[in-house]
Amino acid sequence: MSIRKRVLPSCLIGLLATSIVHTWCVSALPAQETITNVHHTLSVEMIPAAHELVARDQIELEVNSQVTLATFTLAHTLHVESVVMRTHSVSGGQGGRDEVVPFTIVRPPETSAQRIVVSLPKDHGRKIALVLSYRGQINDPPREPRHLRFVTPSETAGHIGVEGVYLSGESQWYPDVIGSFSTYRVTAQIPQGWTVVASGSKEGETTSAGKTSSTWVVQDKSEAFTIVANKFVTTSREWKSPTGQRVELQTHFLPDNAGLVDEYLNATAQYLDAYVRILGDYPFDKFAVVENFFASGLGLPSFTLLGSGSIKRHYIQPYALGHEIVHSWIGNSVFNRDDHGNWVEGMTTYLANYYWHELVQDTAQAFEQRRMMLDGYNLYVRPETDYAVSQFLRKHDEKDNAIGYQKSAFVFHLLRQEIGDELFWRGLKIFVSSYRNRPADWQSIEEVFSRESSQDLRWFFEQWVGQPGAPRVSLRDVQARRVKAEGGKEAWRLTVQVEQAEKPFRMTIPIKVVMKESTDIKSIMLSLSQRSVAEFVLPDQPLRVELDPHAMVFRRLTRRQLPPMLNGYVTDPHKTVVRAFVDPASPLQQIVDRITDHELTESRRTTVVSLKENALPHDGSILVLAGADQRQAVQSVVQESCGDRITLGDQGFQVDGQAYDGPKMAVLFSCHRADVPGSLITVLYGVTSGAVEKVSRYLFYYGWHSYVIFQDGFVTKREVWPGLPDVKEVRIDATP
Template structure:
């Protein structure tokens, strides 16, 4: 249901992306000076949504007249000094309501120093209300201070910062009594008086930024092999603490065995008062609804723990693309499926290819070298899915032992540094003693995916058995691929790998037993575009079509009409996609993907679908039946998909409910269920879902038909 993400990749560091030419001052000094340490003392005034802080900011000094750094636009800089000497400063505003630029003048007699510690005193208020305080949707805000809780991210720029700095942090947080505060690093001290709590955390290793969280937590902690593990949970969720602590131990042990020592001295699971799924250095921040979801412990928790290897200690050099999210996905989300069973792993790989095929086109595609972060299903399909499959293909090519040895070396050699795809390539080349430039060139620097199909196939009886000759075709500029091929024989299966380099590649296989079927890449081990015959009709098939038409009804109750139209507009990629049922043309009906909203008495197009509904689906005016079960309560809702019978490359989705009040709520949930063919809801909750089976793959062929014509 949730895609838990590294906080760094969902928050926009606006000040990192402002072109130098747009800054109000000469910005070269920003790139000369980098902060190496922040020692911050911050007091939080929760009732007033306010903070007051001093940052003792250390920088290696480049002897310039000015030092430039950025701060939250709403904060007031009270003073700047060094060695108790007051310094002059000016505030300049960046374009587009970005952060304020703090320009600090350095007197000539101080310019001979090799390092400066600037004491910057500031205060400010953060009153933003996070999105999704209570709902299940992941909320986003860069900073908020309230009695319900505190969340300050680096993107909020709650401390002075210089882009691209890698700094250490020591932070003392002063909160009202009853509140617990946490940030990255090791707990140094914690004391309280009658009114306030003073907590100090310190991380001596560098990081790209610092997050701070506070709330009315009860804290549970254990120690495991020198690592302090904490659960910062609200009182209502205390019964979950042990489950999360035990699971954290399992993940830490697993990843240390695979990759090397955990890079921090602590890991904390922190509950948030609004819905998040963030991974920060040495802790994760999960929303109060998120932590209660039963699958989070077995999936997303491990993903966030793994980010402490990939992303939080080996940093991403995004100038060459973000490799981190896909590698973490492969070694967490996918790896857990692999540990479960081979069928689950196969389905996960197929799902990656399905999403890419449904969402990514020649027009919106991008190479992995240009992916920096996820903003929509398209970038997720490329940056997370395709990248995960690239690591899967690399692992199959070099073998498990070399794969994990290379990753351990990569981690050991690049920890606390920025790393790129080139660094990954060179690591694997050094360990494997082979040139992999062709592999990384076609998968990282080239956009797109191969499209393969089974061409001419022959089978004949020979003197000592059977001979199968087959052709594998590639469209457009060919990729260099290793394609698994399986022959089903009368006395078992025969597996091999065929190397492809051309648009047409022919191979022969001789067997002693009669071959019955041939299949190429049946387990979806190669990242590729799927054929329509490999993809069942799903929600993603329709939502991913940029040319889809979303059809709202003109019949039925007025409240339903308005709610359906609002839903149509919310899921549309552009305004021209949304049409009333009376406006849709015959060409659109027969040639487009359609998302039809409303039941038989509401949408004129719904009646047209009755004869094409999947088997075991029956639609009536005030009821629907699925698999012999009839649903006719007011709180019931149905979403079902099918191939457009007039154009099999396109899809049709039908969504209807008997309660107009639930249309908005249910509509927001639909994109989460993209891989499913149908959904059934009762009073807002999903009670049944499924994906239709596809059996007519164009990459498989019945060899008996070639032999006997039957």
């Protein structure tokens, strides 16, 4: 993900005396209208042991001569000691005349920032320089992620402490003009032995009297300036693009992870090689992988900040490091327009998490990613609580993730199919270069792609981005009759009727036609009506037709059409945990405890029952926590839904005919319940209780597969059993 400034309400009329309301609101208008060309020359000393910073920020800006107030936001824990207006010498050199100017502090309720309202002298010129001296604590120790199964960064608005320093745009650690894009020159001082990593390029570093001071320059206008610091081990290497661009690749790891640097530098180089081809020159002159002292995956201008645990777990995958690197262009070079729908995460997810697999020609993984985008949306977004992609701002839960990341990413897949590869990739490159260092929104994307493809794409963006929902498409009738083709050869005419329930969508959907001798993929244009009919002349007798076999279109699927998996259980509003173990010290008991603890605050409760008389509850989804001591009883209740796929034994188990034996083996599997449509039975079974110890802690991270095999807590295999496909046998029309 990429981090954004915390946006404050733009006009706080109720808070102020009427006499200054008008000017207040004028100065609180979006910055580009009143205050422009903001440049910070900032010097900051960070004192980790005291959680403190001492800073002086010379802010140069341009302002209309009528404006009498300039407003800045700053964390409420920081105390402004003085504000001085520097005249004549805007460059900050010698010879300037300093004039103390009055300011007032406004503390809007329910925000973590104060507003510093500086009164400007009447005769101020267009270009002014204000110097704010301030100090105070930034001490918000990161809290652990709260969600049971959803990885969110730990929450902090910024922290200076002995465990590390993290100051982002959200920390409000320097005086900021709301909505501004600024340039920066920052000198940061920290105790010797610490290393600072910050936005922009490093100009120099000196150490004296036990303090290290480094200077950082950001010449392109950007949203925020971020600083992190720790006692890093630093390495670097140069990377050169095919066009000759040189970029310094760096790692800043804590000593424990220093052995992993080559893995990260190699992966970074590989991603840059691929993405400069797609997105154009890399926008910065360094890319650093920086270890964070709390759990995070953040893409910042010129670096990424990853938690220690992630780095240790080889976080170099496309959805991980690849995603953060793509944010260098998408989000950190082209910005998301404040207060507008967030398109940044969808585009980044498409290009990194998904498209990487196409790039390396891993067709199976690419399919798997499309499936997961569809499954995520279908499981976590119920039609009655769905919202449009254009309404997504940031994710708070799985539903936001399914809309703002997964569906949004799929929109780009649909767009690419709509206008074709060549125009899509050309449009993307043009979009990135023309919005460089500028904010963009969905409308900008629509404009660029409409122009490049010479098509009016209004309907497309309205349908997929502007409105919630997804089409419900199904095969209605499929029939064929023998015809005579040219030259008297025999052929078959296939007629396919496709139905759209509810609101119809304009789209093209592929079908797979299985014929006697061959198989072919065709596509059907669906019109804005409930029923569409397509005809094809085939060389061979068609037997079966399957709708969208490769998950190329975005649509609503029934729960029966989705693969069985733990997340199907998780998202079932009606669920029961079945305790099928006797030993009260079993790690399986921890799962029961965590589920009941987690739900203390929720209105909807999971029922917990014991497996009695080999009977299961009659409705809803079921999670069976199975110990070896109740193996036979579990086997008999599983049989009905899973059939022969699973056999549990006391030395091991069999899945799909493959045997897995040994005391350290465990399996998590899910099947659709035979007599309860839309519900699932999920079973966690360990040959011994030791085999499920580690799995029990992370059970809900394994939600996307039909079965996962563990050996001593490590995944050795995972597979998906497809859901029910939409297939119809071809009816032969033999009428003469």
